[in-house]
Each structure stands twice: as C-alpha cells, then as structure tokens.
Amino acid sequence: MLRKALAGLAALLLPLTVLVAAPSWAAASSSAAAMADWSAWTAYTAGARVTFNGVTYECVQSHTSQPGWEPPNVPALWKPVDDGGGGDDTSAPSVPGNLRTTGVTDRSVSLAWNASTDNVGVTGYEVYRNGTLVATVTGTTHTDTGLSPETGYAYTVRARDAAGNRSAAGNTVNATTAEGDDGDPGEPGDGGNKVLGYFVQWGVYQRGYHVKNIDTSGSAAKLTHINYAFGNVQNGQCTIGDSYADYDRFYQANESVDGVADTWDAGALRGSFNQLRKLKQKHPHLKVLFSFGGWTWSGGFTQAAQNPAAFAESCYRLVEDPRWADVFDGIDIDWEYPNACGLSCDSSGPAAYRNLMQALRARFGSGNLVTAAITADGTNGGKIDAADYAGAAQYVDWYNVMTYDYFGAFAPQGPTAPHSPLTSYNGIPTPGFHSDAAIQKLKAKGIPAGKLLLGIGFYGRGWTGVTQAAPGGTASGAAPGTYEAGIEDYKVLKTRCPATGTVAGTAYAHCGNQWWSYDTPATIGGKMSYSKNQGLGGAFFWELSGDTSNAELLTAMRNGLG
Secondary structure: OOHHHHHHHHHHHHHHHHHHHOOOOOOOOHHHHOOEEOOOOOEEOOOOEEEEOOEEEEEOOOEEOOOOOOHHHOOOOEEEEOOOOOOOOOOOOOOOEEEEEEEEOOOOEEEEEEOOOOOOOEEEEEEEEOOEEEEEEOOOEEEEOOOOOOOEEEEEEEEEEOOOOEOOOOOOEEEEOOOOOOOOOOOOOOOOOEEEEEEEHHHHOOOOOOHHHHHHOOHHHHOOEEEEEEEEEEOOEEEOOOHHHHHHOOOOHHHOOOOOOOOOOOOOOOHHHHHHHHHHHHOOOOEEEEEEEOOOOOOOHHHHOOOHHHHHHHHHHHHOOOOOOOOOOEEEEEOOOOOOEOOOEOOOOOHHHHHHHHHHHHHHOOOOEEEEEEOOOOOOOOHHHHOOHHHHHHHOOEEEEOOOOOOOOOOOOOOOOOOOOOOOOOOOOOOOOOHHHHHHHHHHOOOOHHHEEEEEEOEEEEEEOOOOOOOOOOOOEEOOOOOEOOEEEHHHHHHHOOOOEEEOOEEEEEEOOEEEEEOOHHHHHHHHHHHHHOOOOEEEEEOHHHOOOOOHHHHHHHHHHO
16 A cells, blocks of 8 residues: 555654644643643643643543643543542533434434533533434534434433533434435445545645545545544554644635534544544445554554553544544554564564454444455465464454555566556466455455455556566666655556556556556456456555546446446
C-alpha cells in the first residue's frame, strides 16, 4: 500500500502535526499541572488531576489538550473524581424532555428532544442506544447512523453541565429501522459484492483530496465500506496518528460534504472524522472502519502482541470515543507483517496474530466489524506461512489480501514486471508473487473464500532507462513520480503513459524510456470476474485519491462485481 512512500510523507507531515497538536511554547508536564486549573495546549498523562469550574477531574488517557477539550466535554479523556471538596456546583441539569424520532431509514434514526435547564448552564447531551453511549452533542438533535435494517433500537438522552453533573435519563424512544434495499451495494452479507476503498488521512495535505471528493466523484454511491488510514500503534496501544487531519481541521462550507462549515463550539467535531459523519448521513449504506498500522506504523504491533487484551481495550476506547463513536463501524488491522519483516521485523511467533485478533473480536463484540489487511506472499515458506491467518480467520469478518506491490523500482535495475499480476506468466521474477497464488494458498489453509477480498492498486509502479517494451527489461532506476519516484496515480498515468499491452491480467505501458504497470478499467473487469468465479467476498483498493475525478476505476469494480 505504498508504505515506503508514506514513510517519507509522514516525516514531512510530522512537524505540522506537532505544531498544531502541541506547540512547544505551551506544553507542560502532567506533574506540573496536577491539581492546577485545566488549560489548553498542555500535555497530560493518565492519572493527572486538574480542576475545572470547581470540579476535580482525573485524566484517563494521555493526550495533549486542545481548545474545546474541556474535561466535561470529553469523558473519554477525563472523569470527575471526588477529592473531598465536592466543588461549588452539585446540581444536575433537568431531564431532557419529549425525546422523539424525526426520521427513520434502513440505516439511521434521527432524534430530537427538548432542551434541559441548569443553574449554571447545560454544556451537552449524551445519546444512548440500547443503554450504550453512542454520541455526545451540544445541540438537541442527533442522527444515529450505521444501523442494521429492520432492527429495533431503544434511545435515551441525558444532559450534563460544565461541572460534570449529569441528569437522569429522559423518556425512552423505541425505533425500528426500515427494510433494506436488497440491491443496495452497502447491504451487509451480500456475498461477493463488497467494494472497499481506503481514504488516507494525509491526502488532505499535498494531494488536496478530502472526504467531499468521495461524494462529488460518485464514489460514495458505489462503495460499501471505507477504511480510514491510519491510526498509529504505540506503546502497545492504538493511538491517533494525526489529530489535526483526523478531528481538528476546520472545513469551510465549500469544502464540506453538506455545504455547512465547521464550528469552534466547545466539543464540536471537525476534521475528516466529522466529514465522514456527514458522508454517512448522506449515504446511509456506507460503513467506515478505523484502520491501524500500515507500512510505516506496524512496528508497534510487536509490543501490542505481548498483551492482546490491553491492546484491544485501548483500540476499543479510541474507536468508540464518544466524540466520534457514530463515525466508525469497526476496526481494521494492517500489521505488516506478523512474525515476518516489513519496514520493521517481528518475531512474536505464529500464534501472536491469532491471539491479537481473538482479543479484538472479544472486545469489539459481534456488533462491530473486525477486519485485517494481510500479506499476499504466495511463495512456499513466505509471509502467509509465517502467521496463523487461518486460526485468526474465525475472528474477522474478512481479510483484505494486498495483491499488489509484488514488483517495482525498489529493484532499481529491474527486471521490469507488473506490480499486480493476477496470475503467473513466463518470466515472472519470483514464482508465487501473483494474486492467484496468494488466494489459493489462503483457501488451502481453510480460510473461507467469502472472507477474502481481492486487492486492486489505483496507482502504477515504474522504471526509467528502459528500452524493452515487454516485461523483463533492464532499467536504470525509478521513473519520476508526483510524490515519490517509482510510483504514480492512475489518473496521471492514463494520459501521461497510456497502456501499450497486458500481461497476467494487468496492464503495462512503455513510453519513451519509461515502463509502468497499472490496472485499467478493462483489466479490473477481468479481476472482478476472477473474484466472482473464486467465490470471494468482493474487492478493495488502495486508495481513493488515485482514481479519476469521476471514479473511473471504482466504477469498473462496482460494475464488475454486480
């Protein structure tokens, strides 16, 4: 998944993330802030205590505070404690009245209620679905998305004030979602019709690709699932990778999915998370997963595997954070690679992967999706054989098999070869480095075909200094690319270096002294036929910004799967 490219890009973005999330001029240690008044732009560690509006709070998750993150607004980060003083305000708000439904679809329930009153002031409302907190809002309306068709849900709402006092729950409203459309591409369990695309958090920077583009390109209507990439894995825990892009960037009205600008109200969600919330409200069939790891951030899984239950707990608390719990429908794990080497090497043993996925399923339960991106190394004794993917399969909804990046200019002198061959071919540099080898190997291990999604790259890999048009030529190095040498988006290559031939079910192009391989709508059609013939669960791709502005490649995937 272009992980080598991400390493360089992450290095460019890190200074921006640090500048936005934790200015050096304002950071302070938790020990210095202990029992002091809460303040923004301060580093707090778990266990630190502060006061806010006369109430003492204890930090439950280490973080750097930001405006709007006052303790009453973010219960995932702070909990009120009784320090003996009791605070000045102990009066709870009045109970929110007249909770009612204002709209029901097959995937969502819209709610409204009457405002509460308080002696100091109401700061927000907690929305509970079947007794579980699913959202915290500042207004008196909420749309609960990502639901299942023809399913009953019970809702209650509680008010809270600045001192952390919470009202009793108001009246309970029962709602049953409508019947789903069997032709809806987002219908869960539709056999091999899953079409999943990755949205990368760093795309909002140099690439200028935002969640709104998923809508305006027509992609949202064709997708069933989106993986948001990536969250980090640090110190054995799931962590936020880029807080600015994820939930703090302010979107103007013209940038926003629904044409409404973000706000700076206390507790208001911004960034890509809020845009994904709006995208799901507009396209209720969509499900979004929070993906952790990736090529650059997989090193942390080794420590996570030492205590799978603690890791799973940290992931659940982050994915189900009340600020964005309604955005995500589950978790995706992209460990590159368990008991093998990627950017870093892991030696946790074959069972570590199964144990990790078992812990995640136990914590996330059957009501959330648990998926994983896995190696497509079909060689004997290769990465598929290094970990117990078959044993872990019982705990996942599906695997995204990364059937791309087999060959590329990371071998600068070649030989030139397609990076995503569907099958083997005469002269393939490494036997077993093709999609069919990986799929057959995984199926032979007992993994159900319906739990395997075929991977498609929305980009090409290329060399320069190539004179031979057919595969197998020599090269002098990586061809130039917009963001990194040797890699280019399909939307650029389709006109800059059009395909001149096909091999092993994918396309290649020789233009001047450059040689590129990539998938086209035609070759994707063939791969989707393969997916259906093999009984696979569908297909996925890396990543949305590589497609044309009218979703040319995604359209081919959707049409090919039916």
